[in-house]
Amino acid sequence: MDHPRGRHGGPPGPPGPARPGRPYLPWDDRGDDFAFEPGRAYGCTVHRREGLLYAGHSETADELLYQLVISRDVLEAQCLLDHHGFPPGPVDGAYDALTERAVKRFQEAREHLVVDGIVGPHTWEELRR
Numbered sequence: 001m002d003h004p005r006g007r008h009g010g011p012p013g014p015p016g017p018a019r020p021g022r023p024y025l026p027w028d029d030r031g032d033d034f035a036f037e038p039g040r041a042y043g044c045t046v047h048r049r050e051g052l053l054y055a056g057h058s059e060t061a062d063e064l065l066y067q068l069v070i071s072r073d074v075l076e077a078q079c080l081l082d083h084h085g086f087p088p089g090p091v092d093g094a095y096d097a098l099t100e101r102a103v104k105r106f107q108e109a110r111e112h113l114v115v116d117g118i119v120g121p122h123t124w125e126e127l128r129r
Contacts, residue, residue, distance in 0.1 A: 034093060036070045041090050044079035052128040055079030061128065065119035069095040077119050080127040081106055 044055045058076035065074055070093055078091040078099060086106045089098030100117040107113040110126050119127070 034070075034072045034075075036093055039092075041092055042075050042079075044082060044091060046079060046083045053080055053083065054128070055083070061124050062121040063119075063124070065095050066117070067095055067097065067100055074099065077103070077124075077127060084127065 042057070046053055046055045048054075055076050057079065058071075058073045060073050060076065063071075063073040065071075065077055072093065074095045075091060075093040077095075078088040078093075081088045081099070081102045082091065084106060086102040086109075088102035089096065103119055103123065104115055104117045106127070107115040107117070107123060113122055113126060
């Protein structure tokens with residue numbers, strides 16, 4: 001089972017220019033927090049860095065995600081789910097029933113993950129592969 005570790009919500013690190021060891025992220029020069037906008041879908045540019053997949057919305061490896069969470073971390077998970085062939089519905093940053101269903105299907109496809117519909121450290125590890 002995945003367990004919570006780390007902060008809850010907001011972008012990783014303070015806004016500002018890219019720092020060594022960390023790529024430029026879309027919100028670095030805006031200094032704003034994520035705000036859910038109904039009907040708005042975000043793009044996914046999945047790329048591999050140091051052997052791990054990233055979609056440009058978050059770098060978390062342990063943020064706990066479950067229904068009703070709204071964040072950039074959810075955007076990241078939605079992009080990675082879609083990349084792995086488990087479409088989560090709209091990529092909008094809202095962890096809804098469609099996203100939970102995609103997470104459960106993703107977890108079912110990996111025999112060592114608990115199928116609980118929660119994205120935690122173990123599920124993040126698989127999503128980033």
